[in-house]
Amino acid sequence: MEIELRQGSQVPVYRQIAEAVAGQIAEGRLAPGDKLPTVRQLAEETGLAQGTVKHAYDELEKEGLIEMVQGRGTFVRGREESASGGRKDLAMAAIDALLDRMEELGFSSRESEIFFSLKLREREEGYxxxxxxxxxxxxxxxxxxxxxxxxxxxxxxxxxxxxxxxxxxxxxxxxxxxxxxxxxxxxxxxxxxxxxxxxxxxxLSPSNQTLTALARAPEEGRVGILTASDKFGRIIRRSCTALGIDGGRVDARLFGEEGVRSFVEGHPVLILPPNYNRFCSKEEGEWVRAAARAGQTVIRYDxxxxxxxxxxxxxxxxxxxxxxxxx
Known part of the structure; x- marks a missing residue:
């Protein structure tokens, strides 16, 4: 696979690789099912860092042009024949995912439209x-x-x-x-x-609002720390200790483990990441929200x-x- 890089171009190297592969697919020089070089092989051929090549392959996969199969390799995806499907469906799905993400971050539809327009303008201007x-x-x-x-x-x-x-x-x-x-x-x-x-x-440090919420937590009952990783759980536990919360009444559990529902219901005070919805299942998120509605103290650890x-x-x-x- 021939990749010609333009020295001095304002286009990032990984993007040049992605555009070169996309062009060969569009021209038919790479057919559906063709196997592409591995990241290491292409890095050696071009003299680039493997991370740069991996970045290009990730972009091509996001665009639906290639598929990286664990243990088998990277392949050109089949073309969609329907004008109403294929790339259009992929584009609409990508936009839906983007809008969902913007809503999670608290942006309105109008704000999302403004940011989208700004990004398009930046690309058009080559910024x-x-x-x-x-x-x-x-x-x-x-x-x-x-x-x-x-x-x-x-x-x-x-x-x-x-x-x-x-x-x-x-x-x-x-x-x-x-x-x-x-x-x-x-x-x-x-x-x-x-x-x-x-x-x-x-x-990195907990926000003032988080420290205030921890300091005001009820002094009776169990305190439950619910996270996606043990390491973040330990960070929260250290803050609890620093604020005088007795370590003997603090428990920790990871999202995805058995017994999350009973853990949530059995701890009057819950401490979680502020964006916990990204790390938990839909059911686990609902259990946390139900706990808050029932009057349990739910603290988001910024x-x-x-x-x-x-x-x-x-x-x-x-x-x-x-x-x-x-x-």
């Missing part, structure tokens, strides 16, 4: 986004960081679990402008990715980038942006 890679040890903190930093104008945010990056450092490559991680993981991540990335360290770190990130983003405009 290159600042790409942020967020790295942390648990999904809950990553998700909250992503929500917070996505509100910064003109950035694309990608999330990576620390263990995944340590196992495969190539996942973070030359397509990220800034790599953001906590002070806890900064040294470890720096050793893994070397000088290939511009690392920024931040401090774990956010602190103000000083946020200002530092914004300064770094602006510096990257100026560099892009000067190229």
């Amino acid at each position: 290159e986004q600042v790409r942020l890679a967020l790295v942390d040890c648990n999904t809950e903190a990553l998700s909250q960081m992503a929500d917070q930093l996505s509100r910064v104008a003109d950035v694309d945010v990608y999330q990576f679990l620390l263990d995944d990056v340590l196992d495969a450092p190539y996942k973070i490559g030359d397509h990220e402008d800034l790599v953001i991680t906590t002070s806890t993981h900064f040294h470890q991540l720096s050793q893994a990715v070397g000088g290939r990335c511009r690392l920024v360290r931040v401090v 774990y956010l980038v602190d103000g000083g770190s946020l200002l530092a990130i914004e300064e770094q983003i602006e510096e990257v942006r100026r560099g892009k405009k000067g190229r």
Whole structure:
């Protein structure tokens, strides 16, 4: 498979790869069912980082042009013949998913329309986004960081679990402008990715509203911590201890485990990630909402980038942006 990269182009390298493959599919040079080179093979052929090639393949899969099958390889997907189906159905499904996500974040239909128009205008003008890679040890903190930093104008945010990056450092490559991680993981991540990335360290801490809610929690009865990962559960438990909540009355459970319903119903105080709906089943979410309606105390544990770190990130983003405009 021939991939010709345009040196000095404002189009990101991963996007050039995706466009080249998409063009060969459209021209029929790659037929449905054809097997594409592996990420490693194509990286060796082009001299690029494996993470860059993986990013391109991920984009092609999102567009419905290829399919990555675990243990078998990557294949060109079959074309849809119906004008009312195929790519149109994929596009409508993608838009529905986007609108659902915007509603989850609390944006109105009008606000979603404005943001969509802005993004289209940026693409038409060839404006290159600042790409942020967020790295942390648990999904809950990553998700909250992503929500917070996505509100910064003109950035694309990608999330990576620390263990995944340590196992495969190539996942973070030359397509990220800034790599953001906590002070806890900064040294470890720096050793893994070397000088290939511009690392920024931040401090995460519970919000004042969360600390106030914990301090005002009833002093009697069991306290239940319900999370998607043990690591985030331990973060919440440390806050409870710091605020004088007796560790003997604190229990923890993970979404998806057996007995979640009885756990929710049996704990007058529940502490969860603020965006817990992303990590639980529909039934589990309803059990939590039913508990709140029944008068149980439900505390959402906001774990956010602190103000000083946020200002530092914004300064770094602006510096990257100026560099892009000067190229």
